[in-house]
Amino acid sequence: MEYVQERIATLHEFGEGDGMSDALARDAAAAVGETAIVVPMTVREYESPAAERVLGELERLEPAPAAVFVPVRADDDEIGTFREWLGSFALPTRVLWCNAPGVDALLAEAGLAGDFGKGRDVWLALGPAADEGDSVVVHDADARSYEAEHVHRLLAPLTMDYEFSKGYYARVERNRLYGRLFRLFYEPLVRTLADTHDAPIVDYLGAFRYALAGEFAATDELARRLRPPRAWGLEVGTLGDAYEIAGFGGTAQVDLGRHEHDHRAVAGDAGLERMSREVAAALLRVLEEHGVDPDYETLPERYRAVGGELIEGYRADAAFNGLEYDPADERDQLARYAGSIAPPGSDARLPRWTEAPFAPSDVLAAARPWRDRRIGSRSQD
Template sequence: MEYVQERIATLHEFGNGDEGPGSGLAREAAAAVAETAVVVPMTGREYESPAAERVLGELERLEPAPAAVFVPVRAEPGRIGPFREWLGSFALPTRVLWCNAPGVDAVLADAGLGGEFGKGRDVWLALGPAADVADAVVVHDADARSYEAAHVHRLLAPLTMDFDFSKGYYARVERGRLYGRLFRLFYEPLLRSLADAHDAPIIDYLGAFRYALAGEFAASSHLARRLRAPRAWGLEVGTLGDAYDVAGFGGSAQVDLGRHEHDHRAVAGDTGLEGMSREVAATLLGVLEEHGVDPEYETLSKRYRATGKELIDQYRADAAFNGLEYDPAAERDQVSRYAESIAPPGLDTRLPRWIDAPFTPADVLAAARPWRERRVGSRSQD
């Protein structure tokens, strides 16, 4: 157990007996759920998956119920109907947004915002409508097999203390091994290499988060409307960049969510961690350039590799101390792969702040829900 504070407020799980973690704010956080919209992005692989079933089942346990549960879904036309039926089987105030509906593509294209899509675009489509119906928005992934309803309370707790932004952190230790590979082996050593060369508050801010690539966060509606979402896997880093501008050190917090078990991706290929690293790198370096940091790209990859090697030595010691399996050669191979992702960022394709969007959340809802019938007996509002 430790109680170290970072440059942002860090709320720990001390496990105070029967009272449970966060018990001091449990009542306030529970009451805030009624004024909160929850956003849970999904793709075809989450359909009826055990992890997604657990997430939705845990959300059913929240009392009071959230103001709304927005589920932005990216699925083929033949799958969206079954997806809606399955989501409607849960006793939740669900609002399904079909993110790749023809109408959504048309709305974005007409506004000059067409182009690539991914998790970031899906979450952004839901943020505008969610911020319209609630005082706060909680966002989390649907692939956590260890998800608990109490995570919503924990993420909301800082907002009851006048913070504007709250991010979850947790241990990624599963099946006797260390996971969280993209964060451990790419984000952390890259940011450390940059911190060694640049004295910039934005680097200090990004480095204060214990698991910066976690998908779980809560934000006031004020802040949610001011997020410029990268379209795909850069979402988490892009969110932190905007949170720095709106909330800063004093308005940001992180909360201990214990230990999480997530689905795992392969390393190689565009759909694996290797492809994700390119998008994370482009977003991270773009955020830094926007805030006045001028990375020395000629030497950055080499410095990243050196820092990655140092961290691998530390992870090997930590794994041995805890009796965990560890493969330093495989970890070094990942560092080498990720090093190829380090390059000057290209064109900024982030979606705009909702306060600047050329259309309204109602326009998105209409385009993303091109159906009219309702499921009888369900609390779904789609």
């Protein structure tokens, strides 16, 4: 347990007393009724124990949220059963079929066709969600330890006039350290850049305890001004926008305890190695936009040196806590991730909703085509 404050307000879970003060707890609970929650899913989450828990916990919120938007990527023959399952929960659910033909057509007509992934899915929901609530909470659906109280914790800073709130948590389970992409890629890369670049944006990105967490809350105004990368760079891109809009003084991070997530392989199209490439592109683009000019020729090797020092720290920490630890495997991951460090290339981010070429209502119509014709099963959305 510690109580260190970073450059941004850091709200700890000390485990003492009764939690939030009565007044703050009431404010956070009341805010739920004016909040839209976004929970992106793919077929991977369909009827999974983690997603079942997340939705079951959201059912416990009182008052109920203004809406729960579930942007879903699924094939035509899968969306009906997906909707039926989501409709079985007692929630004000709005299912958005992110790869519906109408959505693809809408984006193509606006010149926004291109790659798809988590970032695009969340963006499609952010516009409608910001119209539905005074605040927006976004979180992943793969946390087996999720609790409804996490919504209250994320919203609490917004009731204290912060504009952006980021969740952080420990990734320790199965007697091992997880959170590998953050520990072995993001953290050593940001530290490496901080060694040679004295820039506020580097300080901001380095202040987050778990920058790659999928859980955050934002005011509706901030949510409308996010420009998400289309895939796995979503979390880092969000931090870059939050820096511009909220800055150090308008940002808080909140302790969400210990999370147990589904785990990914390192290699493969859905693995951490591919994710590292997209995280690197998003991170380096944010830095370049704010005046940081990395030396790409030397950066990978310097990153590996800093990462090696961190691995020694992780080894000692694991031993201190009686955890299993494989330094050789971690060094292998470090080498793999080093290959992701390169200039970010062309910018394919989606626009701010304040500048979008169509309205959130157009997305709702395109992403819920069953409103106009028979596709899949009946549902409350």
